[in-house]
Amino acid sequence: MTEETLEIRGFRIFKGYLDTAEQAALVEAIRGVVRAAPLFSPMTPYGKPMRVRMTSAGRYGWVSDRRGYRYEERHPEGMAWPPIPGEVLAVWGDLVSHARMPDCCLVNFYDADARMGMHQDRDEADFSWPVLSVSLGDEGLFRIGNATRGGKTESHWLQSGDVVVMGGDARLTYHGIDRIKPGTSMLLDAPGRINLTCRVVD
Template identity: 55%
Template sequence: MTPPLDLNGVALHKAWLDRPAQEAMVEDVRAIARAAPFQRYTTAWGKPMTVRMTAAGRLGWVIERGRYRYADRHPAGGPWPPIPDSVLSVWRALSGWPRDPDSCLVNFYGEGARMGLHRDEDEGEFAAPVLSISLGDPATFRVGGLERRAPTRSTPLESGDVAILGGPARLAYHGVDRIRFGGSTLLPEGGRINLTLRVVTSA
């Protein structure tokens, strides 16, 4: 196995998924979206997000009345679909965590979409890593430190890359500055899919 790149403590496994594996995972994501349609949430500050979101697993992340939380049901009322085996296999190979994640967040970045600097702190188990899978168009990924004003570094994330935020970098601020729309042929109409796997509870 090629050693991962280090981006401010985030381990980046370049080209972890080959093209057939990426194509199979996209089909699994489409099945997730049929069962739990993508949502465009509004932040606590009243601003619509440019990224559309859904989830799979026991829990999904939602914004309701300005509150960020994990919920056991899709906003439309149904349960979240199970996390596909194609996604779990990446977690089991790379996370180093003894049990499967509670949640797989699925973000879709269309043209012009971005994700501002933030950190994943709504979970109750910070010892477990957050594992992120990139599919589709390249993105500029930025990672800082534990304080919002800490210096940042950035690198391209390409289709098939896997990033792991663990250890001291588990609560690092990170975000996506932009995507290079149409920079990949994986999604016929362009765009980027990002899947993040999270352990939400300690038991």
């Protein structure tokens, strides 16, 4: 098991957890997911398009529209979500648990101008399981807040191959991505960042 290298407000950040070859293999696996369940641009419940494009793998996929944020068993275009790639499950098994696998792997693609506002991951039924986050591609400025909105925050640049585990007190802490630093990774064919987040839903 990779040694933990950094902790910020309960967020465990495993720097360089995935080497270059492992990152490339994971990107290829995610391309398979996208072929089976294409990226889409969700709308917020307030009618505004989100800046990231996304899809999912697993039993459930995360969606958002006028009806709210939720998990669904099918892609908005109607197809079932593809299985979570084994490469992703291996990371979960190493850093979280072999006893319980995630129900959803949310795939977020950030282009050079995309960002993600401060939010909590709270659409799941069981908060005792952590959320695991994998960064691939260009660096993203990860902002960590508090259990409630507002207050002092801390930021850290996440690089390709970094993995974050959000559990315990950090499980419902507000967090987001302020911006992407294009050109900091040659992993993807074009500037951008892929973020994978694995969740136990039920």
